[in-house]
Amino acid sequence: MSEEKDKIKKEEKHNEDNHHKLDLRGTFMMVMAIGGLMLLSWFGAFILFMERM
Amino acid sequence: MSNYTGSEIFSSKTKVDKKDSKLVLANMIWVSFALLIGGTAGLLQTLVRSGQFELPFGIGYYQLLTLHGVILALVMTFFFIMGFQIAALSRTAGSFSTSELRLGWTGFWVMTAGTLMSAAMIALNEASVLYTFYAPLQAHAVHYIGLALVIVGTWISVAGQLMRYFRWRKENKGQKTPLLSYMTAINNVMWIVCTIGVAATVLFQFIPWSLGWVETINISLSRTLFWYFGHPLVYFWLLPAYMVWYAVIPKVLGTKGFSDNLARLAFVLFLFFSIPVGIHHQLVDPGIDAFWKGLQVVLTFMVIVPSLMTAFSMFAVFETYGRKQGARGLLDWFKKLPWTDARFVLVFIGMLFFIPGGLGGIINASGQMNQLVHNTIWIVGHFHITVGAPVILTYFAAMLFLLPHITGRKIDKIANRLGLFLAYTWALGMGIMSLAMHWAGLRGAPRRSAFSEYGGADIASEWITYQVMQAVGGSFLFIAIIIAILLFLKLTTGPKVNDPEEFPVAMFMDQEEPVVKWVENWRLLIIITIFLILIAYTVPVTQMFTENIPGAKGFKLW
Numbered sequence: 001m002s003e004e005k006d007k008i009k010k011e012e013k014h015n016e017d018n019h020h021k022l023d024l025r026g027t028f029m030m031v032m033a034i035g036g037l038m039l040l041s042w043f044g045a046f047i048l049f050m051e052r053m
Numbered sequence: 054m055s056n057y058t059g060s061e062i063f064s065s066k067t068k069v070d071k072k073d074s075k076l077v078l079a080n081m082i083w084v085s086f087a088l089l090i091g092g093t094a095g096l097l098q099t100l101v102r103s104g105q106f107e108l109p110f111g112i113g114y115y116q117l118l119t120l121h122g123v124i125l126a127l128v129m130t131f132f133f134i135m136g137f138q139i140a141a142l143s144r145t146a147g148s149f150s151t152s153e154l155r156l157g158w159t160g161f162w163v164m165t166a167g168t169l170m171s172a173a174m175i176a177l178n179e180a181s182v183l184y185t186f187y188a189p190l191q192a193h194a195v196h197y198i199g200l201a202l203v204i205v206g207t208w209i210s211v212a213g214q215l216m217r218y219f220r221w222r223k224e225n226k227g228q229k230t231p232l233l234s235y236m237t238a239i240n241n242v243m244w245i246v247c248t249i250g251v252a253a254t255v256l257f258q259f260i261p262w263s264l265g266w267v268e269t270i271n272i273s274l275s276r277t278l279f280w281y282f283g284h285p286l287v288y289f290w291l292l293p294a295y296m297v298w299y300a301v302i303p304k305v306l307g308t309k310g311f312s313d314n315l316a317r318l319a320f321v322l323f324l325f326f327s328i329p330v331g332i333h334h335q336l337v338d339p340g341i342d343a344f345w346k347g348l349q350v351v352l353t354f355m356v357i358v359p360s361l362m363t364a365f366s367m368f369a370v371f372e373t374y375g376r377k378q379g380a381r382g383l384l385d386w387f388k389k390l391p392w393t394d395a396r397f398v399l400v401f402i403g404m405l406f407f408i409p410g411g412l413g414g415i416i417n418a419s420g421q422m423n424q425l426v427h428n429t430i431w432i433v434g435h436f437h438i439t440v441g442a443p444v445i446l447t448y449f450a451a452m453l454f455l456l457p458h459i460t461g462r463k464i465d466k467i468a469n470r471l472g473l474f475l476a477y478t479w480a481l482g483m484g485i486m487s488l489a490m491h492w493a494g495l496r497g498a499p500r501r502s503a504f505s506e507y508g509g510a511d512i513a514s515e516w517i518t519y520q521v522m523q524a525v526g527g528s529f530l531f532i533a534i535i536i537a538i539l540l541f542l543k544l545t546t547g548p549k550v551n552d553p554e555e556f557p558v559a560m561f562m563d564q565e566e567p568v569v570k571w572v573e574n575w576r577l578l579i580i581i582t583i584f585l586i587l588i589a590y591t592v593p594v595t596q597m598f599t600e601n602i603p604g605a606k607g608f609k610l611w
Contacts, residue, residue: 005095007430017562019311023376026384027368034364034408043413048495 055147056224062145062231063304065555070148074459076157077143078545079451085541087129092534093120099527102520104504114503115181122184123175123200126440128168130290131203132446135160135210137293138237140455142214143558145231146221153213160210167202170195181611183501185279187257188270191607194263201255202249208417211241232313233300239320240292243285244576246582247328250281253308256367262607269604274597275341275572280331281590281591283394288327290440293319297400298367303395303449304557311366313561317572318357319366319409324582326355329589335421340602345593346420351419352589353418360411367404384554390599395464395472399450406442410435412498413491428501431494434487442483449537456544457554464544464554471540473538478533486526492520 061067069077089154101114108114139157140515143149149157156451173195175178179433180192186200202366218238222230230238254275262270299319303310332341332349375386391397413435426432453472457463464472492498498516507513 005329009156022369024369024372025370026375026386027365029383030124030368031361031365034361037408038412038415041409042373042415045419045422045425049422052425 054150056221056223057145057147057231058228062392063558063560065557067144067556067558068553069459069556071145072154073139073143073149073399074156074533076154077136077140077455077459079158079161079385080132080139081541083132083168083455084129084448085538087132088534089173089538091121091125091129091363092531094118094436096110096527097373099520099524102504103524104506104517104520105524107493111528113181115183115611116178116510117474119181119183120172120175123171126184127200127203130440130444131207132161133162133452134240134289134293135164135207137296137448137451137455138240139210140459140556141233141237142217144233145558146217146234149213150220156213156216157210160206160208160213161208162302163209164203164206166328167199167204167206168607170199170202172199173202174199175451177314178611185283186264187279188259188272189605189608191263191609194260197259198261201260201562204252204255207250208245211244215241229313231558231571232316232561233296235317236296236300236320236575238575239324240296241291241326242582243292243327244289246579246586247285247289248283250278250331251283254278256581263458267472269606271597271602272603272605273338274594275569276466276595277332277336277341277590277597280334281328282331282361283334284331285327287436287440288323289472290444292323294403295320295363295446297451298363298404301454301557302367302400302557303370303374303559303561305394306370306374306391306442308370308377308476308559309564310559310561311369311373312563314563314566314569314572315362315366317568319362321572322359322362323356324578326352326359328582329585330356330418332589332593333418333423336418336420337427338491338599340600341593342596345589349589350420350586354415357411357415364408390560393469393473395454396450396475398473399446399453400478403443403446403450404474406446406480406483409415410439410443414439426494426500429494430490430498430500433500434494434527435488437483438487441487441495442479446476446479449479449540453544454554454556456541460545461549461553462547463552464546468540468543471536471543475536475540478529478536481545482529483535484526486523489519489522489526489577493523515578589601 056069057067076138097106097108097117098114098121101108101117134158139149139551171180174193175196177193180196182192182196186197213236217240218230218234221234258270258275258278261267298311299316330349330353332346333353335341336346336350371390372380372386375389378386378389379387381390390401413431417423417432417435426435429485449472453468454466457468492518496513496515496519498519504520505513
């Protein structure tokens with residue numbers, strides 16, 4: 001019984017440190033949001049630049 | 054002498070060596086002084102620019118502006134970086150040897166001597182040339198010699214740090230070097246390579262010119278050599294903050310960092326791409342071909358890669374931690390973060406500021422679009438939400454655990470609360486001030502200028518409201534500085550404890566994985582760094598020697 005528990009614990013620990021098993025939906029969204037902001041701010045400045053040419 | 058390996062590196066019981074601690078503390082005392090003096094100067098500048106205040110005792114606006122820039126951007130940051138890196142090496146690699154420590158102290162005293170020489174010239178109004186000391190403005194030679202000594206002092210200290218790092222490698226052949234030690238080595242190598250530019254211009258151009266040995270100076274060359282150093286300087290400030298983000302903050306949360314290998318790769322990319330990009334500060338300068346400007350713009354954009362790698366890593370750490378605490382939704386892991394721990398809150402607020410800071414940086418570096426913001430107060434807003442928020446707030450967070458760690462004390466409830474007040478007050482002040490600077494800059498308000506109504510011009514009257522907002526923000530920032538000083542005093546006084554505050558060092562999810570070999574191949578890293586520099590700078594610098602550029606005599610406009 002305790003062996004089984006140890007095995008489960010080991011498995012959980014392995015999953016915790018395994019990059020492929022992480023749930024990173026929020027991280028993906030936040031990084032995409034930063035990318036979106038980057039495009040938005042850059043084009044905002046670009047439009048202003050073109051207006052003042 | 055200690056030599057830390059394996060689990061010792063991450064143990065909460067592992068400490069910065071006592072002898073090394075004294076040197077760290079000496080550097081941090083300078084940080085506190087510089088913060089107070091520079092912050093006071095900053096407050097007075099914003100008050101002057103509001104149009105409601107005039108400087109007393111014949112103090113000049115540009116004299117004050119020079120003091121603000123030199124004491125904060127150079128002196129405060131350099132002393133912090135030297136102190137923090139020595140602490141990081143002593144904590145993760147092990148104590149410094151006598152000779153390494155002697156180099157640290159020699160560097161400290163040389164930096165101190167240089168700072169006092171420059172400070173004396175600024176106080177005597179002999180050096181109101183701002184911290185960028187652009188020619189043909191000409192300061193007293195002692196000012197340039199003082200600045201050169203500050204740089205030489207950092208070299209000496211850095212030599213001691215590099216010796217400590219390479220001694221660890223020699224004593225522990227084949228082992229992965231401790232991440233924090235590796236990061237200090239990257240920052241130090243970048244520093245040595247980039248300061249050659251500023252040392253060359255100060256030694257061979259400014260000092261002979263200010264002493265009257267030569268009559269004129271080649272301005273294009275001096276500005277190019279300055280910015281060869283000036284942009285990596287930004288990363289020299291930033292990388293110690295990234296060291297805290299990558300290697301300390303996960304441990305503060307009680308979790309692991311995302312990837313040791315990714316962190317090392319990000320630092321290597323900063324080493325490669327932070328130097329061959331200085332010309333993006335000279336996009337409207339004459340005398341440099343558009344092609345070379347364009348090339349350096351492209352190289353500048355390469356820095357976005359390690360920046361976004363860092364953003365990804367930090368979000369991944371936060372999300373993983375939040376999910377372990379029971380978060381299930383898309384973003385509810387934010388709620389699980391330790392919002393009452395000042396070490397985390399200071400850093401997190403800094404990270405938030407870095408998002409618009411990075412976005413603004415991309416706009417600034419976008420070739421001709423730079424004309425939109427060039428020499429406007431937008432730029433001042435930009436560097437206040439980069440070095441003046443993420444960098445300095447992370448420095449504060451580092452001092453929050455480092456000062457009690459090296460003086461044998463703990464962060465108590467009062468100190469933690471002061472840290473939180475510091476974070477919120479700083480955020481409020483910097484938010485108001487930098488927003489006003491960005492908006493006024495887009496409306497054409499110039500930087501590096503005292504209050505003026507510009508003969509009643511309509512456009513200038515639009516800027517005044519923003520200037521008043523800057524004074525309001527500046528006032529909050531000054532209050533935050535007072536809180537910071539009180540916090541530092543609280544952290545270094547009072548009863549000592551047997552179990553001092555931890556210097557947290559995190560393990561990573563891929564801790565057991567071997568390090569990617571080439572990132573520890575210093576010969577290769579240095580060759581690639583120099584190769585990129587030669588590509589970016591050889592032709593433009595050669596043209597400055599061959600195109601018969603007329604020299605300029607010195608001017609003193611104050």
